[in-house]
Amino acid sequence: MTTDAATRATVRNLAMRTVPRGCPLCEAMCGLTVTLDAEDRVVSVRGDADDVYSRGYLCPKGASLGAVDDDPDRLTRPLVRRAGELREASWEEAFAEVDRLLTPLLAEDRNSVAAYTGNPTGHNVAFTLLAGRLARSLGSIQAYSPATMDQLPQNVTAALLFGEPSSIPVPDLETTDLLVIVGGNPLVSNGSIGAAPDYRGKLKALRARGGRVVVVDPARSATAAAADEHLQIRPGTDLFLFLGILHVLFAEDLVRPRAAAGRLSGLRELREVVAAHPPAAVAEVCGIPPETIARLARELATADRAAVYGRLGTTLNRYGTLTCWALQAVNVLCGHLDRPGGLLFTRPVTGGPTTRKAPKPAHPFTVGRYRTRVSGHSEVLGELPVAALAEEILTPGPGRVRGLVVYAGNLARSLPDSARMQRALTEVEALICVDPYLNETTRYADVILPPPGTLTRDHFDLVLYQYAQRNYARFSTPAREVPDGMLSEWEILLRLCAIYEGRGPHADPDEIDDEIATSLRRSIARSLGAEESEIVAGVPGRGPRRLLDLRIRSGPYGDRFGRDPGGLSLSRLLEFPHGIDLGPLEPRLDEVIRTPSGTIELAPPMILEALARVEVPQPEPGTLLLIGRRDLRSKNSWLHNVSPLAKGKDRSALHVSPADAEAYDLADGGFARVTSAAGEIRVPVRVTDEVAPGVVSLGHGWGHDDPHARLRVAARKPGVNSNTLTDGTVLDPLSGTVQMNAIPVRLART
Ligand SMILES: Nc1nc2c(c(=O)[nH]1)N[C@H]1C(S)=C(S)[C@@H](COP(=O)(O)OP(=O)(O)OC[C@H]3O[C@@H](n4cnc5c(=O)[nH]c(N)nc54)[C@H](O)[C@@H]3O)O[C@H]1N2
Numbered sequence: 001m002t003t004d005a006a007t008r009a010t011v012r013n014l015a016m017r018t019v020p021r022g023c024p025l026c027e028a029m030c031g032l033t034v035t036l037d038a039e040d041r042v043v044s045v046r047g048d049a050d051d052v053y054s055r056g057y058l059c060p061k062g063a064s065l066g067a068v069d070d071d072p073d074r075l076t077r078p079l080v081r082r083a084g085e086l087r088e089a090s091w092e093e094a095f096a097e098v099d100r101l102l103t104p105l106l107a108e109d110r111n112s113v114a115a116y117t118g119n120p121t122g123h124n125v126a127f128t129l130l131a132g133r134l135a136r137s138l139g140s141i142q143a144y145s146p147a148t149m150d151q152l153p154q155n156v157t158a159a160l161l162f163g164e165p166s167s168i169p170v171p172d173l174e175t176t177d178l179l180v181i182v183g184g185n186p187l188v189s190n191g192s193i194g195a196a197p198d199y200r201g202k203l204k205a206l207r208a209r210g211g212r213v214v215v216v217d218p219a220r221s222a223t224a225a226a227a228d229e230h231l232q233i234r235p236g237t238d239l240f241l242f243l244g245i246l247h248v249l250f251a252e253d254l255v256r257p258r259a260a261a262g263r264l265s266g267l268r269e270l271r272e273v274v275a276a277h278p279p280a281a282v283a284e285v286c287g288i289p290p291e292t293i294a295r296l297a298r299e300l301a302t303a304d305r306a307a308v309y310g311r312l313g314t315t316l317n318r319y320g321t322l323t324c325w326a327l328q329a330v331n332v333l334c335g336h337l338d339r340p341g342g343l344l345f346t347r348p349v350t351g352g353p354t355t356r357k358a359p360k361p362a363h364p365f366t367v368g369r370y371r372t373r374v375s376g377h378s379e380v381l382g383e384l385p386v387a388a389l390a391e392e393i394l395t396p397g398p399g400r401v402r403g404l405v406v407y408a409g410n411l412a413r414s415l416p417d418s419a420r421m422q423r424a425l426t427e428v429e430a431l432i433c434v435d436p437y438l439n440e441t442t443r444y445a446d447v448i449l450p451p452p453g454t455l456t457r458d459h460f461d462l463v464l465y466q467y468a469q470r471n472y473a474r475f476s477t478p479a480r481e482v483p484d485g486m487l488s489e490w491e492i493l494l495r496l497c498a499i500y501e502g503r504g505p506h507a508d509p510d511e512i513d514d515e516i517a518t519s520l521r522r523s524i525a526r527s528l529g530a531e532e533s534e535i536v537a538g539v540p541g542r543g544p545r546r547l548l549d550l551r552i553r554s555g556p557y558g559d560r561f562g563r564d565p566g567g568l569s570l571s572r573l574l575e576f577p578h579g580i581d582l583g584p585l586e587p588r589l590d591e592v593i594r595t596p597s598g599t600i601e602l603a604p605p606m607i608l609e610a611l612a613r614v615e616v617p618q619p620e621p622g623t624l625l626l627i628g629r630r631d632l633r634s635k636n637s638w639l640h641n642v643s644p645l646a647k648g649k650d651r652s653a654l655h656v657s658p659a660d661a662e663a664y665d666l667a668d669g670g671f672a673r674v675t676s677a678a679g680e681i682r683v684p685v686r687v688t689d690e691v692a693p694g695v696v697s698l699g700h701g702w703g704h705d706d707p708h709a710r711l712r713v714a715a716r717k718p719g720v721n722s723n724t725l726t727d728g729t730v731l732d733p734l735s736g737t738v739q740m741n742a743i744p745v746r747l748a749r750t
């Protein structure tokens with residue numbers, strides 16, 4: 001190396017900086033360290049060994065965060081449709097176009113404009129803080145999100161049992177001795193509503209201390225392969241397994257609710273309804289031997305520290321809510337709720353419904369305050385089913401959805417019945433997308449408003465701290481500036497609020513920012529019984545930090561605006577860039593329960609009525625059941641364009657059992673035609689005994705073959721879109737959640 005080169009290298013190294021950042025790519029919330037050079041280019045991303053929550057763990061997605069943000073296909077300017085083509089435009093032109101398109105529709109009928117709030121918004125503090133205002137400003141009942149193809153059955157269950165939809169307890173991975181994972185694959189997904197960094201390490205530790213892991217899954221997933229026992233259940237039948245377990249608990253007098261004792265109602269009704277479901281009867285339905293069901297029930301009832309944890313395999317089916325309810329009833333009756341080593345309720349740093357004083361009297365949980373126009377689906381927790389969105393757009397008549405705003409969603413790939421969804425995206429009169437990519441959905445847009453990369457924003461997991469493995473918080477400041485010519489997502493969203501509210505495209509976003517802060521101060525003053533003048537933010541300026549400071553200071557660890565000087569504030573949290581550990585999860589059932597009866601309501605009428613209507617699934621002859629799966633280097637539909645994550649072989653093959661491969665004359669590496677009620681695909685086949693005969697599996701979020709999208713890396717390995725096959729006609733009646741697993745399909749060789 002010449003002296004000059006050495007000097008330059010030294011200068012470069014001196015100018016390098018390493019900043020701690022929370023990873024926004026999944027629910028594990030790992031702490032990362034991002035190293036940037038003098039030109040603000042990301043040089044490396046590593047696990048942050050000093051992070052008090054993740055202790056250095058990261059996965060391939062986190063390691064690629066620099067590449068995620070610096071993907072050359074990300075949009076850097078708004079696109080506006082002119083003469084049929086999407087063209088680059090200034091922000092002023094783009095907002096003027098949004099105003100021109102939406103304002104007349106909103107003036108005529110607020111409900112003619114729908115909004116879809118997609119998955120990445122849950123990891124984005126701008127959205128989580130502004131969601132309420134965005135919805136109120138739009139003022140439309142047409143509100144959609146992935147909840148109705150994800151966790152809404154768990155929310156409805158929590159609302160029914162505990163009186164608050166966000167009260168979902170998480171398994172205490174650190175100390176449990178028996179973990180039963182039902183329809184979740186945390187070794188790939190890193191877990192969800194109960195996620196954890198290094199789930200594999202946590203399961204290893206569990207087994208090393210003599211504990212057991214049981215996985216209930218139709219596929220031998222990575223988690224099932226790492227477990228002590230794998231129960232290969234028939235897709236869509238978990239409800240019956242849990243009814244069988246509940247039956248045994250009553251029949252063998254194994255009910256001992258411990259922490260929940262004395263706080264239960266509905267036990268007698270529950271005993272009556274499960275009497276009709278002995279293991280011998282349910283075994284036929286779910287394909288698990290009756291003696292195994294009885295043994296599992298006894299093991300759960302006698303284990304000191306055990307937890308049953310369920311995720312998508314329990315929610316995305318016709319009986320999603322009943323399944324989640326029965327699963328939680330098992331935890332309650334076996335005494336694992338609200339106990340260390342069982343399931344606990346996290347206490348989040350910004351507080352929430354269960355850390356504030358309970359309303360008196362508590363309202364009973366109801367659904368159906370309004371219904372969808374076309375099929376009459378009920379509203380549930382302010383949402384309408386995603387499966388109804390396409391028909392609300394496509395069906396003519398008064399009240400039709402004519403405008404659609406999509407915040408971070410890829411409707412053309414992630415929603416059921418893609419063909420119909422795409423027709424709807426063509427038909428909708430105004431489509432506004434807040435999204436960094438020109439992809440399979442945004443390519444139909446009239447206006448695309450692209451946010452800058454994740455490293456330019458404040459990061460704080462406002463929603464996800466509710467389900468962390470410890471009481472924990474970390475605030476990350478931006479690693480680099482918003483590039484010239486771009487607007488922060490915060491500002492984009494405030495300007496949309498202004499347009500929805502009829503203040504026009506040029507309104508000052510700061511005004512709305514101030515209004516939001518004022519109303520938050522007012523509500524905090526009311527809940528603390530303080531004067532509004534006492535409730536002041538301790539950080540200067542506007543934006544997310546001011547609102548977060550108000551929420552942290554009024555939260556359960558907060559300094560209560562000086563009343564508790566040792567307490568937390570955002571300024572104090574900023575002193576801990578590697579996160580602050582607020583202690584292990586602890587029992588707090590008294591704080592959580594807020595049902596009208598003040599008890600855990602085990603047998604609410606909604607559940608009993610739905611149970612009475614349950615039908616035993618009858619497989620159509622000649623069909624197989626299609627289930628989904630996730631992929632380590634994907635995040636639903638949107639990381640497939642990131643080069644380091646796109647390496648390797650095609651990941652969207654259909655998994656077929658050896659027996660079915662033989663029956664349908666399919667070869668490993670060959671192709672199959674898969675047909676369902678909604679459509680047909682041609683897909684490469686992988687013959688594997690990971691799936692049982694009669695079951696096939698395919699990941700979702702693929703199908704990057706739209707020539708109008710600009711996803712150059714993804715287009716090289718487009719994969720096949722599994723949602724061509726999900727028809728979206730079967731919904732969980734209690735939550736409106738769509739069946740995405742156990743889809744009947746036919747196979748043929750091509
Ligand atoms: N790497 C990666 N991580 C992710 C995501 C991603 O796309 N990639 N997505 C994130 C999101 S949005 C979510 S919601 C979470 C989801 O987190 P998980 O629920 O853990 O994810 P899945 O891999 O879908 O696991 C579902 C499991 O259910 C099984 N299953 C299917 N049908 C049934 C059934 O009827 N009964 C039972 N018992 N099991 C069934 C499937 O075989 C699969 O193993 O993951 C998050 N994390």
Ligand SMILES: Nc1nc2c(c(=O)[nH]1)N[C@H]1C(S)=C(S)[C@@H](COP(=O)(O)OP(=O)(O)OC[C@H]3O[C@@H](n4cnc5c(=O)[nH]c(N)nc54)[C@H](O)[C@@H]3O)O[C@H]1N2
Binds near residue numbers: 407411726740
């Ligand atoms: N068949 C089948 N379908 C499924 C599932 C399944 O298991 N099986 N799982 C379902 C589940 S659980 C979920 S959560 C949904 C997810 O479905 P969606 O909510 O539609 O989410 P994604 O498909 O991940 O698309 C995310 C979009 O957000 C954009 N984006 C990424 N980061 C940002 C950002 O910071 N800001 C903005 N504004 N945009 C951003 C991406 O470019 C992409 O267009 O898919 C569902 N679909």
Ligand code: SF4
Binds near residue numbers: 023063
């Ligand atoms: S496990 Fe999740 S949070 Fe951790 S690095 Fe990977 S994507 Fe990020």
Ligand SMILES: [Mo]
Binds near residue numbers: 119146150
């Ligand atoms: Mo999800």
